[in-house]
Amino acid sequence: MKPAYCWLCGRDFRSEWRHAQSGGELVRFRDYKQLPDDAVGHPPGLEWFCREHAAAARVLSHLDSASALVELQRQFGSFPKVIEPSLIHDPxxxxxxxxxxxxxxxxxxxxxxxxxxxxxxxxxxxxxxxxxxxxxxxxxxxxxxxxxxxxxxxxxxxxx
Structure with a gap:
């Protein structure tokens, strides 16, 4: 499973998700495919979004994930993709x-x-x-x- 970073803006809400199950959500798009039970990884078509972008992503869940991302970038603009693994800080x-x-x-x-x-x-x-x-x-x-x-x-x- 991917860590809780917004797929659109890159916001890291791992700590809030870990402690309060809030800060964002997973959105399932049309191209979602569940992984087999013995598989490790993140299923295609399932992406994390921060609270600011989750509602807009849910509206586009009828699209495949790539098309939804293009539409979200049209609505909100592009964000720099600077997601580097780091420690999860306590709240x-x-x-x-x-x-x-x-x-x-x-x-x-x-x-x-x-x-x-x-x-x-x-x-x-x-x-x-x-x-x-x-x-x-x-x-x-x-x-x-x-x-x-x-x-x-x-x-x-x-x-x-």
Missing amino acids: SLWVVEVGPQRSRVLAVIQQATGRTATDALVLLRATPFELVRGWPASFQSWRVELESVGARVEVRYDQA
């Missing part, structure tokens, strides 16, 4: 807005990162910032705590 929890309870957010920064109060304050003033990186379940408690004190947070999957 990260970002604090996007601190909210009204800065001291509580400061305490969470210290607990989550082990930083001193001074270093945590520097990070707090640099909003938005990455708090922690890892499996989303590993930082869920920090996410809940930050949201409960009015901070706005995001899980980001495509940050190296």
